Amino acid sequence: MAKPFVFKARLNVADLYHHANHQEVFTTALQKAETLEHFVLKLLGYCALSYEQSAHLNSMSEKQKPDVWLEDEQGYITVALYACPIELDEIIRLAKQFQKLVLLIKEDHEWFETVKERLSYADNVSIFALESDFVDSLSSALSRSLHWDIVIEQNQISVSDKHEYYETHALKLL
Numbered sequence: 001m002a003k004p005f006v007f008k009a010r011l012n013v014a015d016l017y018h019h020a021n022h023q024e025v026f027t028t029a030l031q032k033a034e035t036l037e038h039f040v041l042k043l044l045g046y047c048a049l050s051y052e053q054s055a056h057l058n059s060m061s062e063k064q065k066p067d068v069w070l071e072d073e074q075g076y077i078t079v080a081l082y083a084c085p086i087e088l089d090e091i092i093r094l095a096k097q098f099q100k101l102v103l104l105i106k107e108d109h110e111w112f113e114t115v116k117e118r119l120s121y122a123d124n125v126s127i128f129a130l131e132s133d134f135v136d137s138l139s140s141a142l143s144r145s146l147h148w149d150i151v152i153e154q155n156q157i158s159v160s161d162k163h164e165y166y167e168t169h170a171l172k173l174l
Contacts, residue, residue, distance in 0.1 A: 005030040007146040013047050015152045020051035028059040028146075036139035037106060041083035042067040044130070044138075044157065045104045047150045049081060066098075085111040088118055095122050103127045106135045112173055119174055127174040130157065134168035141166075 011024040024046070030039045042057070045068040049055045054072070058065045066080035080098040085105050095101045101122075105111070107129050119125055134157075141161055149160040158167035 007142075009043070010147045011043070011047055011050075012149045013050055013152065014150065015048075015051045017152055017154055018051040022050065024050055026057070026059075028057065030142075031060075036142060037135055038067075038084055040135055040138045040142070041104050041106065041130070043146075043148075044150075044159075045081040045083050045102070048104070048152060048157075049079065066094075088115045091115065091119065091125065092122070095125050099124060101125045105129050107132045107171075116174065125174060126172065129171045129173055131168040134166055137164070137166050 006027060006029045009024070009026050009028050013024065014021050028043075030036065046055060046057045049068055049070055052070050054070050056065075056069050056071065058067050058069075066077065067083040068081040069077045070079040071077050077098055079100040079102065080094060081102040081104060082094070083104050085108055086094070086103060091101070091103070101124055103126070105127065112127065112129070119127075138159060141164060147162060149162075151158045155169055155171070156167060157170050158165065160166075
């Protein structure tokens with residue numbers, strides 16, 4: 001892809017876990033080096049944290065920033081969300097840098113098995129996995145629309161794009 005693919009996003013989020021309903025409307029782009037899978041996970045991560053007024057989406061793929069983050073009044077990042085599996089050394093480095101580190105990944109049991117032993121002592125790292133079919137289906141549906149109705153519950157996420165309905169279990173791995 002030579003240029004970023006631009007989307008006008010309208011996300012209606014019903015976060016039943018945090019008792020929040022809101023709409024997020026913004027322009028974002030799939031960057032040329034970004035996969036559809038990463039883009040979808042990043043948007044879902046944003047929805048999961050958007051109940052907070054201070055949620056930010058890294059729409060320009062700035063390397064020094066997480067994919068999604070929350071910051072305090074002084075501008076310090078308190079929660080950093082990365083929408084992909086990360087190497088163990090990088091996870092340990094990031095866990096020291098942020099108060100809370102969250103990884104939102106597509107199911108990857110092999111990757112998790114390689115990192116879980118060393119991360120069991122890290123109390124500020126959380127890892128959530130979404131079913132592969134769910135992420136793949138949303139990635140395929142991006143060509144139609146980025147107008148989503150999202151419902152977030154304790155262990156489940158559902159997305160409707162006015163054409164299809166997708167749902168998955170959000171499995172907390174760590």
